[in-house]
Amino acid sequence: MSDTLLFGHDGLARAIAVAFRAAGTPDDTALAIADMLVDANLSGHDSHGIQMVKYYLDCQAQGGLDAHATPRVFDESGAVVRIDGGRGFGAVTGAFAMQHGIANARKNGVALVALANSHHLGRIGRWAELCLESGMVSVHFVNVWGHRPLVAPWGGRKIRLGTNPICAGMPATANHPAFVLDFATSRVAFGKVGVAFDKGEVLPEGVMMDRDGAMTRDPGAMVDNEDGGALIAMGEHKGSGLAVLCDLLAGVLTGNGVGTPERQDGDTTINGMLSFVIDPDALGGFAAMESEIEALYDWVRSSLTAEGHDAILLAGDPERIAREDRMAHGIPLAAAAWEGFIEAAMLQGVTREALEQAVSSS
Template identity: 30%
Template sequence: MRISAETEREFLQAVFKAQHFSDQDGALLADTLVDADLRGISSHGIQRLAWYTRMIKDHTLEPEQQPKILKESSTSLLIDANKSMGQIASAFTMNKLIAKAKQSSIAMAVIRNSNHFGTAGYYSRMAAKQGLIGISTTNTRPLVVPTNSLEAFLGSNALAFTFPADPHPFVFDGATAVVSSGKIQVLAKKGEQIPGDWAVDENRHVLHDAKTVEDNLAKIAFSEERPGGGVLTLGGQDEVNSNYKGFGNSLIIELLTGILAQGSLSADTNTGKHDFSQFFMVIDPAFFGDLDVLKANVTNMFDRIRHLKHLPGTKIMIPGDREYKHYDENLVQGVSIDEATLDEMRAVGDEFGVTVPSEASVED
């Protein structure tokens, strides 16, 4: 099923308005979800709407509250998201950091009392659009089993890094685990199997049934019940494949977010405050040399990599290439929405008196 990006945006803005977000905040939230769907990152697109709605109902987030600056210097910020939506606090923070980095060459911030912020790349791309380097990270619900562990402790702990380049900025945006939970959610909704070794059970045996894994992750992430199993770190199941390096990457994000913000560890976000923390950094590369020369050098490096000898029938893609290709295609053909997510949209729309896109506006 496909629906135009503009139709999706209008539906989301109407829902967020009915949920008492301001017009400005609702537009931002809608943009982050539509942007994810356009880039083919459906795990962080409109399929998150039902979850956001549940968080409003249980007061994990408060639509009318705004982030607060707790501490500020010329190069740093400490922000209290104040239980506002993670996207709202993150965009607010990144705009502040961009202005600071243009004056001081570098700026960083930590956000506490936040929640899910969508795709990390959305905020790093804000910096890239201004010719700056952007770094965005977050901790999450407990999902990830450390090396040799039988139970989850870490979050999928996303990291995004952007660098100015042509024809589009370099964008690395991904979990520091094998996969984000959202991708498993999408497979479960579609009734599909997990294609790789992404998740394990309580005995650390690999599972491939997405519904089984999603049910287990929901118990881990959203209740005080802590069954074993979870998502694997980068490197997969075994130490011989260096999964301890993925473990280390996840820990770095945990230190920069939950620890530095003096908030909850990913392991504890399913109880108590239910808060996430975020870390952002913006760097002005022009401090180190002419920006046009730097961009040309980066672009040249990527072009050389793209044209290396490669396996027949394959293509070498730089991080970000695939997402920009999806973006251009989906602007024309519409974004893909699975039937389960469409049912959730109908339920949310009925609850808040918002007309859901009709079958006539959805193409097979």
């Protein structure tokens, strides 16, 4: 078997939905999960794509999430919307939260959406992109508990923090695509460690330490060792501080809770997300802002490139480039990642033949 396989996005989504239906996930939810995961693969973020299927199915089987949960608004006052995700799949809770945030922002000019008790929300850029489809600006802070921490605080060598992502989106202008900034507050997301492990690759320098605090490029130091290793915060004290900020905003303000020791042994992922959704019409209208936005982008892109770089990229550009390529040529998956997915689906009673038929159907 080749080390890398190519899949069409529609077929991959069908196969993922088959696996979740077999596990007893409602059809609409299975389709939403498949769409979210394949969208991550299309965007070039394989760490948040099909690789997550086994983990999601394990969480569902072990009671770490509720496949039948219905998120609910339990408090709405003015611009503030508070939502309990019921430990439901993030593909459902994230969409629900953004739909309410967009509607509230249309009414009030701005919405503050506090989502608590959601299972893994996936690639957070997806939720900014959902806001962008309605012409909204958005900013998102996310925290996590339910499993061991993954990141050492600045100056430390023991895991204490989550990878706690931050995201922001600004709509496209006439001459420039949308700006979507989406980053973990660690130097890499933990899922990228898993991708490197599946591919038999080493990590970049300076992103992870082993259990003794020595820098390592071996992804197995965390993947193979439950008690070993720690990711490094991005930007030294800055990333560490932003990770704590995410816990304060997405954990404390939303009511989701933070990842202190008593919440670390559930072998699940519980996300809180605090989102600001802003209607540009409340601030004079987006059309009045476009010339300033375009002038900024043009100025930034006009820089001469540094050695090793072919172009100046803005946030969202790498995902667009990946999407165009993968829509045209297919989604590349490590053979180990595909086999891992098949094994997870077979545990739900799905045959290899059914999965291969799903990905090959036109």
